[in-house]
Amino acid sequence: MTTTTIKPKIEKTDAEWKEQLTPEQYRVTRQHGTERAFTGPYWDQFEKGLYSCVCCDAPLFRSDTKFDAGCGWPSYYEAVSPDSVREIKDTSYGMVRTEIRCGNCDAHLGHVFPDGPPPTGLRYCINGHSMVFEAGK
Template sequence: MKTLIGIILISALSACGRVNSPRTVYTMNAGLDEVLEDTLAKIVKTDEEWKKELSPEAYDVLRKEGTEQAFTGKYWDNKADGIYHCAGCDLPLFDSETKFKSGTGWPSFYEPINTVNVGEKEDNKYGWQRIEVVCNRCDGHLGHVFEDGPEPTGLRYCINSAALTFHNRYKTSE
């Protein structure tokens, strides 16, 4: 019953958009952002704690802003139905329904689950301007967002597989 109510609520709210200057950020469950903001507690750990908990690759990406090599991550070609979570703190980040084949070699999504869980920061490293994508609970580096994605948002969230864990969506029988 809770699942059905959640699906109805998300469906009703999914048509809503949220303006986030300088471009529009679409969200699958706009309207829940304020509720989620109140319950999203930051996770703060020492560098040593992160090293103990994460694989070396996940640590490099999430904590040191590394990038995995294209076409090598475990999720770049994943077609299963489910939710992608942060590998550092298990916060839901992207729904497989928004994943698309970008040809870049990294998992690509046209929108995050909501605008609270996934944050954006300016990244001016390496002499060019990009927008870094981060987990808003643990501040883990996920990848970058570009304005060359498909409709309805025109965005491409290019995310490292090492920054993600995947949870299959299980369908219940009626």
């Protein structure tokens, strides 16, 4: 019999998040911001490794699912697991999009679009400031 340990959801006050994160990480993850294209970390990095949430260190994306979408943000065709991210309908700025948040701490990560490569056809367009990278994983 296999048992699964479910991590408790991470909840902190704004003051605790501000103490933990840089101002740009806080703006992106806690205030649903977007970094400017081609300016954030990891958009042009293709080293082997694991990308995790900057807020709670939950695994989000593997480098073997990353691709160059030409959009200026790190792009992936698949999350580490279905539970690692959650989708929210986003109707801001007069658009209808699907926002992606961390499944563990609810940090804003970016958006997902149906214009990615096989095998999923998805493009998870993720803010680099919402992640940390660990090489070789």
